[in-house]
Amino acid sequence: MWNKIGVLGSAASLLGLAIAFWPEIQGQQNIEIHGNIVDSNVFQISGLSESQVRDLFSETVNENSKIDSLIKELRTNQKSLLNREIVRISKHFPSGYKKESILIAPTELSDRLKKGFAWMKKNFTKNTSGKEFKRIDSLLVEIQRDEPFFPYIWFYRGLMYSFVRSNKTYGAKFLEIAKSHFERADKLFDIFLIREPNNPYLLLYKGMNLTHLSKARESVLYLNESLRIKPDIFDRHELLGIICYWKHIDSGYAKVWKSAFDKY
DSSP states (O other): OTTTTGGGOOHHHHHOOOOOOBOTTSSOOOOOEEOOOSSSOOEEEESOOHHHHHHHHHHHHHHHHHHHHHHHHHHHHOHHHHHHHHHHHTTBOTTSOEEETTEEEOOHHHHHHHHHHHHHHHHTTSEEEHHHHHHHHHHHHHHHHHOTTOHHHHHHHHHHHHTEEOOHHHHHHHHHHHHHHHHHHHHHHHHHHHHOTTOHHHHHHHHHHHHTTTOHHHHHHHHHHHHHHOTTGGGOGGGOOEEOOOTTSOHHHHHHHHHHHHHO
């Protein structure tokens, strides 16, 4: 069985690691990102050759195909394992922090995500080299491969591709990859919300993800429900990952998102 689910990570990670927890008022890490999303493309890739772009697309398609096959197998033949994975992942916040009872602590997952968040914070609205883009994308791919049921990683990687400014041909391909990730994230958010319908973090990120799928009205419903349950959610910096919404949705709904961001 371990051979079949090797992509989920080592046996040790599935069996659980001994983690030292402490009250959430201590050791907080501010890894929240507020992207200044002026338009749909906020950073420029330079120095990426045509062959490198083809390789990048090919690698992405292959990785996603492997993960899709794994998820299909687990749903068909390993439902009990899939349920255990959902329960395990449900203990994690968007930042990768983990909760056990009333205690919260960073994890190996949160440490890995921080590297990606730091890169995005540094490079949004700036140029980046193709080599650097591939390096950070590889980091996200590794997390995605190890934790394919962690819905937030699909959202984060979708953002990587949706925020790239490139030529028209490549730009369209980047957006195709982004959309495929947002669609996968949406399905995973639904799976987790069945189990935890009042989880404000799942609701918030489900809403943000929907803006990137041009489902503005639905996105606002999830935003409002998240804020109803947890009005201070935007203050929980150590628990949040990347916070952003697609500003090209209908202006009326975009104003609702902007108002929430400004207020909180």
